[in-house]
Amino acid sequence: MNSFFELMIVLAPFITAISIVTVVLWHKRRVMEINNDTDIDVLQLSEKVKELTIKVERLESELREQKKISG
Structure with missing residues (x-):
């Protein structure tokens, strides 16, 4: 319980x-x-999602590089 x-x-x-x-x-x-x-402009929404995905990927790669440098 x-x-x-x-x-x-x-x-x-x-x-x-x-x-x-x-x-x-x-x-x-x-x-x-x-x-x-x-x-709803599906193409515009799709483009925004792509842009956000690219930004997230950049941030992830920067974070990985910072971990490599500090670790």
């Missing part, structure tokens, strides 16, 4: 974050429907 509570304590932040993101996305979708702005 004690391990169940420990598991719930570990999972609670993730469940909370998923719930918040779901509500925010649902609200954004509703606002877009009200404004008749349902056309």
